[in-house]
Amino acid sequence: MNVCTYICVVKLEQAIKSNKFKSEVHKGVLNILYTAWWLKTVMSKELKEFGLTHEQYNVLRILKGKYPEQMCVRDIACRMIEKSSNVPRIIDRLELKKLVKRSNSAIDKRETVITLTQSGITILEATTLSVNQMMDTVLTVNNRDAALLNQLLEKVRISES
Amino acid sequence: MNVCTYICVVKLEQAIKSNKFKSEVHKGVLNILYTAWWLKTVMSKELKEFGLTHEQYNVLRILKGKYPEQMCVRDIACRMIEKSSNVPRIIDRLELKKLVKRSNSAIDKRETVITLTQSGITILEATTLSVNQMMDTVLTVNNRDAALLNQLLEKVRISES
DNA sequence: TTTAAATCGATGTATATACATCTAAATAAT
DNA sequence: ATTATTTAGATGTATATACATCGATTTAAA
Numbered sequence A, B: 001m002n003v004c005t006y007i008c009v010v011k012l013e014q015a016i017k018s019n020k021f022k023s024e025v026h027k028g029v030l031n032i033l034y035t036a037w038w039l040k041t042v043m044s045k046e047l048k049e050f051g052l053t054h055e056q057y058n059v060l061r062i063l064k065g066k067y068p069e070q071m072c073v074r075d076i077a078c079r080m081i082e083k084s085s086n087v088p089r090i091i092d093r094l095e096l097k098k099l100v101k102r103s104n105s106a107i108d109k110r111e112t113v114i115t116l117t118q119s120g121i122t123i124l125e126a127t128t129l130s131v132n133q134m135m136d137t138v139l140t141v142n143n144r145d146a147a148l149l150n151q152l153l154e155k156v157r158i159s160e161s
Numbered sequence C: 001t002t003t004a005a006a007t008c009g010a011t012g013t014a015t016a017t018a019c020a021t022c023t024a025a026a027t028a029a030t
Numbered sequence D: 001a002t003t004a005t006t007t008a009g010a011t012g013t014a015t016a017t018a019c020a021t022c023g024a025t026t027t028a029a030a
Helices: A003-008 A024-048 A054-066 A073-077 A087-096 A118-138 A143-156 B003-008 B024-048 B054-066 B073-077 B087-096 B118-138 B143-156
Strands: A100-104 A112-116 B100-104 B112-116
Touching: A024 A054, A024 A118, A024 A143, A024 B024, A024 B118, A024 B143, A054 A073, A054 A087, A054 A100, A054 A112, A054 A118, A073 A087, A073 A112, A087 A100, A087 A112, A112 A118, A118 B024, A143 B024, A143 B143, B024 B054, B024 B118, B024 B143, B054 B073, B054 B087, B054 B100, B054 B112, B054 B118, B073 B087, B073 B112, B087 B100, B087 B112, B112 B118
Parallel strands: none
Antiparallel strands: A100 A112, B100 B112
């Protein structure tokens, strides 16, 4: 069975061939992990058309958020979804593709400031349009359910310790 | 800010320093991705004590599900949460640590069958106990909310195409 | 029966994750 | 002012992801 086949497999039990879960909470953990993989796979398929990875797209979008201001590596890193992302290395690939530009900060010589290039803006806009359009088609969940989901995910992350 | 600090950051807006979302659905996508990273980070911290990665633990648990039966690589792969996992390579590390054993199938010579070793069973049991205990402490969400969350995640994965 | 197609899993490559370490620079402490 | 500490980001390493390819089988087709 092809990886893409799973995009149409809705049931978790079917996806991981298991129907014995310790509890709904335990199932929920697996469900979140699986859904995250599913979403990444769906998105990556679209991003690939533009030669971008999920993480590169994330960095570009973060830069867009402050544009035309520049951002230092640290500022980008703390906005990443996956906090352990190695941002300097992601910047490396984006720089090779000339989508961003590195330069040294005048204020703090330790900092490297990153700028979106015109090419970066153009690709990002086209990609965002395409990704959003695709997501609107693929995701049929409504905003009311999504709002409830957002509340529940926050509850999951309320930790005792 | 240390990566571990984020374990105590509950709000998505705070975690990714953004409060402008196109819609609740769009926010939901980011929320699922972030929560998955959060869960993996929390779990990995515990797994590290036993010298296991998240994926290695996943493979061991899948093998446990059929134990004492053996499983071929493909059978393991289709039960993985992340479908694009490179199972032969994960087996490589587990074999080096002598937690599993590879052997050739007598029925189909193309297949490699994997067996949990006694050492594998022992480590898996200790790890599972520790991980479950930690999860029960960290996750305070109740089963009713988790059941609702599971329904909503399934709705997210209902695709038009 | 011989060839063609499909399958299994090992392996190669580029990128990313999750760390640790290192250098340079900035800040704090003495 | 000098030293110590902290911080920024580059870099190194092991592992994983997301593919593609390849050899050895097995199955299907001619």
